[in-house]
Amino acid sequence: MGRGYVGYLVLYCGWAMDLGRGANPNSYMIEEIWQELAKAKYLEWESESTKHTWELQTLKEACESALEEKHFLDTSQTEGVSDEATEANAAQFELLGQVFAKAAEDDTPSEVPDYLCCKITLDIFRDPVITPSGVTYERAVILNHLKEVGEFDPITRAPLCKSQLIPNLAIKEAVQAFLDKHGWAYKTD
Template sequence: MYTEAITLCPYVPEYYTNRALCFRKRNVWKRVEEDCTRAIELDHKSVKAHYMLGLALLEREEYAGGIQKLEKALDFGRVGDPEGYMVEEIWQRLAKAKYTQWEEESNKRVWRLQELKKTCEKALKQHHFLEASQTGSISEEAADAHAERMKQLDQVFEIAAESDTPTEIGFKWGLRIKQPTTNPSNWLVLQVPDYLCCKITLDIFRDPVISPSGVTYERAMIVDHLNKVGKFDPFTREPLELDQLVPNLAIKEALQAFLNEHGWAYRT
């Protein structure tokens, strides 16, 4: 049906995104990519086209390109229909993709650190034994110096692995997963600072807005509250209208900085 429509009128982007949706349901990702690319050529702000193209690229494990398209879809979606269902759906897929990308890169970094640490430990031990062989014995002072160097080496690699280790500030979530650290057997608790989490959902912010009272909420949640519960701030109980909500750019910037440093927080 859509192929016929495209043949008759090849300049309507919706025809391509609708056909791409059909291909998506059949997992024909190459055709999804082709149709969405054409739709974007006709309408560069097409949320559906950027979204499905992002999914198609992720299927090919092109995480950088896929994430870029999902981010564009999210930006255009928030401008056009910030409370729409697609914004939430896009965010979920974007967060999953970013977490997967971080996890893969993290595993590679940790493996390289472990290999480098083994090499350094081996070099220190060889140096220690060489000194012992030259003197004929190991003095208590030399043993203590060797132990101190090994301790310093551990500290250096602990610091190097911090970006791949959950932070221990502002304990918020009780989500336990196995994290790749210098000790892979460790089980750690993922934590996100309170100020980066919505007071209604208790989840990490996605699109934070601030009310006149100074309280920051997740946009979708506070809008839902205003529409279904009443026109008041849920925490201060003061009157509140939709047009009084303002994007909290400071929190949004802080959130992005936190996510850039702690990619594990994308796991929702």
């Protein structure tokens, strides 16, 4: 499958973020690259979601038509419409609705889990780091705190310096898995 404009933009922004982070982790350029990457990923998700929603709706309508036709055929072959057949048909329609609602869940925006968000900004992590006390923060945010407010953990108040921050790769992978499944979470405004 070929990449479109958005696909290449996402790829290049990802590379640029990795390069920028390696050159200067405190740079505002990284935030700008993240914003562009998030916009591109959101647009990509929006396009795929619209297509997926359309396909699901078309399939749901076809299934509903088939159920209606089956109910009509079943009732025309018997003498009159039985309550049991009508109830069974209604139950099938309800079950069909539940199946399609479940299929649409990943495309339905909801809340990002707290463990995937910075304790200070409440935004989804981009570059999470963990402190010796076990609290995870967004790297740029905690570095700014250490520089502007003081060298202590803002939640535990324990002494903290820049060299004690360690990338939290488990949370970073969890965030990426969440974003891969829930592209709507890339929306930044």
